[in-house]
Amino acid sequence: MWMLKVWNRKASVPAKNIYLQYCLSRCHNYSIANGSYYYHCGSNILHENKIPRATLPWGFQKFHIPLLRVDAVAQKSYNGIHRYQCASYSACINGILNQSTNFSNSHVSKIPSVSIHSSVCRRDIPDYLKGIISEVASAEDDLLNENFEDEVENDMEDEILEFLNSHLLLYEETESSFMLPCLLCSADDQTTRSQEIIIDKNSGYFVCPWCCQAGPWEELRHKLDKREDTITAHQLSTYLESCSPISEVDFELLQRSPFQAVSLTTLEKFGARLTRDGARVVFPLKTDSNKIVGFESVSLLHPVPKVVRRYVAGEAKPLFFMDQHKSAQRLVVVPSCCDVLALAEYKISAVSIPYSDMSTLCDLLATCKEVILWLGIGPPPRQLLHFLISLQIPSWIVRCEEKDLPVHVKSQKEVQAALKNVVPVLSEATTTFIELKDKIYYRLTNKEETSGVQWKRFSELNSILLGHRLGEMTVLTGPTGSGKTTLMAEYSLDLCSQGVVTLWGSFEVSVIRLCEIMLQQYSGMSLPVDLVEFNAIASKFSNLPLHFLTYHGQQTTTSVLKAMTEAVQVWGVQHVIIDNLQFMLGTAERSIDRWWEQDKAVAAFRRFATANNCHVTLIVHPKKVPEGQLLSIDSIFGGAKVAQEADNILILQVKETGTVNQSKKALQVVKNRYGGYLGVLPLKFHRESLTLSSHFTPKGRSNDKSNQNKRKAGSAKRVKGINAFMQ
Known part of the structure; x- marks a missing residue:
């Protein structure tokens, strides 16, 4: 028996290691010991024809990951224990395996020498692979040592799991990674092949061999958050049916959450539900015909809002509250659904701003007489500002500072004071291209008029x-x-x-x-x-x-x-x-x-x-x-x-x-x-x-x-x- 130590899952994982892991987990048998992966090779190990190159993602060819061809002869048992002896990998690639070689000075000194043969002399192994793949020097040290490293609690793994489950993303879990359909690949690719992102459990580093995107977990999380239309109607109904009534919520947990200023009555008015583990509050998103097309969920375990928004493709709808008792249709645009519920407590009409699709929000704002943007210290989205300017809707922006508290923790008095501290969007001192567009076209189509009065006596001045x-x-x-x-x-x-x-x-x-x-x-x-x-x-x-x-x-x-x-x-x-x-x-x-x-x-x-x-x-x-x-x-x-x-x-x-x-x-x-x-x-x-x-x-x-x-x-x-x- 011959074994190759190919990857250490507790190490810092570059993209190349994840490609090797993908190769092993998808195509071969392997075992884990001391946090490392070992490929069970048998007498003939890892022939290239065992994994047809056409079936692998083209990212493998991009990084030139080689597939080894090495033949080995197993050692005889020693005191009832199978031991394995090998040359260094650098010796293998230098052609030593083509010869009958004595390894008496190897790592296992008590083992008789053994001849190892190679069917192909590998001279094109890249330098980076030398540090990734190493041979097992001793089964006693690596396989039979009972003092394995204790499993260390992996916070990154828990964070990734919580994200995938809360966003209703389908995934497959292996010993070292999560694999899920790649949402980043081109939609023009109509092939039936499986296009998967591999996410390392330990570091969160992700790789897609198909579109060749790779990076840290924070980058992937940001990209997945921008895709809000990723669920089907069946997934949505199944998820909501699995939730419990909001009345079963832990009130002590609720008081430490972003809903500390929101009453249970207001939560029930918005149709709030509780996930099965009691960790998140879910709000169904409904159309005007009362059809549920999505949901927004907020974690109760964090004082800062951790919001997830998902809806069926083409059915986007924001969470909003409209006070029907007030004749003036003034709407406040806030960052999250937590802020909408907090303002609903004070009978203030509000809507949460979408993460990506602004069209649904614009449809709602078109029916309002006044709009107030309360979105923190950053500038509002340009698409939203252009929409308000094009419709000439009276709009204001709330002045905010870095030390200001979030909207959902402010008192009613503080909210009323903030809504008075505003600046107009349509300022007399500034303008936009939308307002200038018609004037530019007029100049293009009326050149004689815009050029000015023509001279008659000094006619040649007209050409200058x-x-x-x-x-x-x-x-x-x-x-x-x-x-x-x-x-x-x-x-x-x-x-x-x-x-x-x-x-x-x-x-x-x-x-x-x-x-x-x-x-x-x-x-x-x-x-x-x-x-x-x-x-x-x-x-x-x-x-x-x-x-x-x-x-x-x-x-x-x-x-x-x-x-x-x-x-x-x-x-x-x-x-x-x-x-x-x-x-x-x-x-x-x-x-x-x-x-x-x-x-x-x-x-x-x-x-x-x-x-x-x-x-x-x-x-x-x-x-x-x-x-x-x-x-x-x-x-x-x-x-x-x-x-x-x-x-x-x-x-x-x-x-x-x-x-x-x-x-x-x-x-x-x-x-x-x-x-x-x-x-x-x-x-x-x-x-x-x-x-x-x-x-x-x-x-x-x-x-x-x-x-x-x-x-x-x-x-x-x-x-x-x-x-x-x-x-």
């Missing part, structure tokens, strides 16, 4: 800035005397002619001179001195939605913002122009950093634009640069605040051509937060109309319609670089 939009801030800069005010006057006049209500704040140029420029730009010619002709042009111009601030020179930011706010409220102003920022701020009498003062003003205008959904355009002077050098985004006077806060930055570039009173000008877009397009728009000054758009030139009039068609086709000309244009 895409349009003039509310709520943004634009910064225009350019060299001194380059025509920033003239450009912005025509720029704003173009938009105002299309109905954009405009407010001009001219702190450098007088309002009268500004109106004169804009009137000439509007008419396209020098203003007539004939009163009749002048009144005719002025009458048309006065119909434009155009307003002016009376301020001139230095003003405080507060007073300007107040006037702007009143104009928005009274006239519905949509576009405000500040010309220019440095003139408005002036030189402060106090010794204060002028850059810091400018940054404060820029931040205030940015807030105004956002809060009032009004477009603000600031004309800002640049820094001094060397002669002939073009301006850049870093050339804006002051700190980086101006460039950071602006949505759009426009630079009026000027290049002298050497000809008297002639220069080359272009409007460069160096920042565009909305569309992201940058480019250059060539400008040409028309002296008679004081315009830069070429709107009143013969070429500009004839090409106006064709340019619009090109823009629609996406073929508007853009100059890629300002340097190339200014050459």
